[in-house]
């Protein structure tokens with residue numbers, strides 16, 4: 001008999017083929033030209049617009065919306081791409097409800113912002129479906145720069161450097177470029193292989209040679225790169241996952257949420273991805289929501305997300321929490337895992353309620369159990385494989401200003417470096433700004 005949401009254990013194919021198509025369809029389908037015109041019409045084109053200040057890449061939002069309103073979406077896209085070359089992906093994945101749209105004056109006045117994210121997607125999709133790349137390279141400078149990591153930070157840096165006329169060598173440990181755009185972002189936010197299409201489009205600038213399957217620390221050292229290049233930009237993201245530090249964590253079917261999501265993102269056929277009947281996700285951030293929602297969409301009967309603090313402290317925005325609830329995910333707050341129970345494979349998780357005190361979070365004596373045949377750990381990622389000799393601050397590569405590390409000629413940005421907030425758009429801003437600084441430094445050297 002075929003599997004269903006009620007089949008015990010962790011199994012693939014819990015749903016009918018059509019269910020997968022429906023469940024993983026585009027979360028926010030593109031606006032039509034008419035809808036975009038109506039949405040653009042709501043903008044006041046504010047002077048000193050608060051939405052621009054709230055955008056980490058400082059896109060001139062009123063200008064691009066005006067360009068849409070006047071029937072020039074390709075010009076609007078250029079305005080966006082000048083600041084954010086991954087503006088197409090950011091239009092799909094940015095938590096706009098916490099950034100530009102939260103700051104929009106229409107939000108303050110009417111609790112309904114201008115749909116900046118969807119308008120950005122309308123403009124960028126319009127330009128990207130046309131032939132050719134919108135930017136030209138400057139005359140060759142004869143300088144070679146190595147960029148390590150082809151996620152949003154590395155791609156943005158590589159593009160800006162190539163545009164300035166430098167030769168860029170972009171290395172990534174994984175088989176495909178894109179970083180978490182390709183391996184992490186929820187499938188329903190970026191459908192139709194958009195991450196790869198965007199990488200191919202970005203490469204249209206020329207001057208960027210990509211080498212996949214090559215890892216810093218395994219296949220090359222930082223000294224090698226420094227010797228062969230005029231500058232190095234490190235954008236290696238956060239490859240490690242924090243441990244739960246709960247008893248029984250090593251049991252079968254206790255898995256890293258990021259690995260599960262990567263597997264799901266790379267699957268040609270979603271019905272081949274095994275998922276538990278009862279899933280528990282531990283964590284309160286975007287990764288936790290994505291693992292929980294996608295488990296439910298794969299046909300898990302029950303999915304519970306458990307976070308140790310209150311809802312307001314969750315990394316996932318209110319909108320993401322709402323999305324999870326709307327898909328049938330139960331969110332339990334104020335509880336932390338004590339032990340994972342089961343004979344070989346996990347069968348349940350025991351939690352203790354927590355209490356906020358002046359000295360921090362404490363576990364109470366009150367405990368409860370949740371049935372689970374699959375547990376996803378989503379309590380944060382950590383830096384892995386930082387090159388020797390480079391100074392760290394906390395658990396990230398220490399940087400000052402636009403990504404300068406403790407080592408001369410080496411810059412860093414994106415999730416692996418201090419200062420950001422672990423969002424795609426911030427990684428793009430940091431990659432771009434580091435590229436500008438690398439360029440200024442190399443040109444000043446003459």
Ligand SMILES: Cc1cc2nc3c(=O)[nH]c(=O)nc-3n(C[C@H](O)[C@H](O)[C@H](O)COP(=O)(O)OP(=O)(O)OC[C@H]3O[C@@H](n4cnc5c(N)ncnc54)[C@H](O)[C@@H]3O)c2cc1C
Pocket residue numbers: 093094095148149150151152153154171172173174177178179180181184185186189214215216217235236237238239258261286287290385413414415416421422423424425427
């Ligand atoms: C599951 C998940 C969902 C997310 N959803 C969202 C979202 O919806 N919206 C949002 O704004 N943000 C989201 N984020 C955060 C966002 O994806 C990251 O902030 C962003 O990708 C960081 O970009 P980056 O370039 O710094 O790193 P990454 O995207 O992690 O890219 C780093 C790259 O470096 C490569 N690399 C690592 N080590 C080496 C090495 N030693 N040698 C060579 N290459 C190496 C990796 O293979 C990878 O390609 C999500 C994160 C996760 C984990």
Ligand code: SF4
Pocket residue numbers: 042043044045046049050051052061062065103104105106114116
């Ligand atoms: S704050 Fe809102 S209304 Fe004002 S420019 Fe930005 S999008 Fe338009």
